[in-house]
Amino acid sequence: MTSNSGEQTTTIVIFGASGDLTRRKLIPSLCSLFCKGRLGPVVQIVGMARRDMTSEQYRESLAEGMGDFEDFSPEMEEWTEFASRIHYFRGDVASASALQGLEEFLKGIEAPGKPANRLYYLALAPSLYGPAVLNLGATGMAGATGAWRRVVIEKPFGSDLASAQALNKSIHSVFSEDQVFRIDHYLGKETVQNLLVLRFANTIFEPVWNRNYIDNVQITVSETVALSDRAGYYDQAGVFRDMFQNHLLQLLTVVAMEPPSNFQADLLRNEKVKVLNAVRRVTPETAPEIAVHAQYDGYLDEQGVPADSRTPTYAAVRMDVDNWRWQGVPFYLRSGKALDDKRTEIVIQFKRPPHLMFQQEIGPNILAIQVQPDEGLHIEFQAKTPDEKMQMRPVDLEFHYDDSFGGQAIPDAYERLLLDALNGDASLFIRSDEIEEAWEIMDPIIQGLARSEAPLPAGYAIGSRGPDEADRFLAKYGSAWLHRDWQH
């Protein structure tokens, strides 16, 4: 399809066209953007993978994937219109000649005489990020006069600091940093962006957002599923690489950062880098002092997991942010598989009042931000029980997206991120220095807990809250995990 409107066309090239991410996230998000009229007038989508199929078969396979959405039908007019913009090109991204063929194919469908903008999305195994980028460079596809070229890179970005640096080096040999969009889809979640709004568009939170009022911060990403057939693959990574280096540290930076003077990508990211830079470093020798690790019962029996694996499926870590605002306030981060609850939550536990004139022990104020599910927040405070003497009990003020915005659906994080990448807004993407700082924090922890001198991973029952060691770990610092079954 070519443009006859004279407007600049944009092509989204998805490498890894037939994969799970493309089917479950990218195509549904692009389709939703298209239906909302946000994709721009002339956008085409080209998927590339090695298997043999025609564009027609490709569209059919994507429509099957869309069948997971209740209100979808392949006969829908919007889908027919959207699908007519999707093409399939067969090829191996690791082969420069295949990319040369792709370039010819793209030129054939893009408006002649006017270069199209291009967003390259690497929905590929991480080992292919480097070869794909280098081949885009070798075939001259990374730049064009009069049009932009951008590349979106999925997680995981490296498996340690050295590999992340090497990958950044390869990428920068082809693309400049402002062309690169490294994804952490947590940043695309409305509740995470709302945290910025909560902090920086309200006057009531920021004055107490510091060491004078906050006792500790707890960030939890828990999942109920065990690993089963993915265990062999997961064993190469473990929870620190899978969750801490990216999602948990990203959430920490958004909680802890200073307000940028302006909501501009680089100013925002500068502040996030400063937080990572201030996170206290440990050595492999001292890492076990600030972290516990564990495996769910039966993990070592999963297929593909070595019997002596020390790869954690659960971990809890204390981090300290050594700056004026956060000195002495522990950030407790935890994440695990096969737990009792699927939730992502940020809990701010405030200090108790300095003096209690009431004859009753009370808990501290709590602000709990539910990133997922049931997106919203709760503020817990003390109230007098009616018709009794001075008795208090905690009560809950709550905000939920579905109540407050008339049941308006919350878009998938990928929808927001794809749109931002198309618009060239990198605010919610990770900059190269940010990713390297995050690895610099995590490397000694990962190495330290893998050492034979470190305690073996603890065990925990499937469907439990995690190991008892995680409770004892917090008790050591005079804290306790907050477990609230918030009623809504």
Ligand SMILES: NC(=O)c1ccc[n+]([C@@H]2O[C@H](COP(=O)([O-])OP(=O)(O)OC[C@H]3O[C@@H](n4cnc5c(N)ncnc54)[C@H](OP(=O)(O)O)[C@@H]3O)[C@@H](O)[C@H]2O)c1
């Ligand atoms: N799935 C998710 O929900 C999710 C979430 C977050 C991040 N990610 C990240 O996204 C990336 C993709 O994940 P995925 O789950 O979609 O993987 P996947 O299901 O294994 O899909 C991989 C895709 O890459 C294609 N491919 C493999 N080798 C290729 C080559 N040499 N040249 C061209 N295409 C090739 C495969 O098709 P052929 O075999 O036909 O070539 C397939 O389409 C990974 O880095 C993953 O970590 C995924």
